Amino acid sequence: MKIILNESEQNNWKLIHANALEVSAQLAVNENDWAEAQQLLNTAKSFLKGQQNSSSLFIQKWLAIVQMFNGNNKVNSTLKLQGVREQAIKNRHWETVRECDLYIAKYLNDFNLLNKVYLGTPYREYRKSMLESFQKNKNPKENFCWNPSLIID
16 A cells, blocks of 8 residues: 555645545544544545545445544534535445445444345345444344335234
């Protein structure tokens, strides 16, 4: 990663550099190094000033996640990530929607939302990592009712 960061900075490849910083921030998030993640994401954001593309959306997503887990304003933090989620829906970027839902579920300890994400995820390894990072003493249900208003007794 250091090679990519160095080469992209030296050659002024702003998008590649911002992407490498974002991936480095993800590694910091996985290690719960919130300060490092925040710094990397802020730097990445500065390289993409004014751009509205998937890279800037990813940076916004990770900034919201860092602020959510590192801050103390539960409502504001969740709203920021909800805003990223809404933009991802507009962009039809379903992986970002899934990630937003997953981190909101983790943050709020919302097992129903985790079930929704888990059962809507076709990727076995992603499902496995979701469970490992949530609560080890809970297992997902085998089904999930997507629209309870359609249930007829």
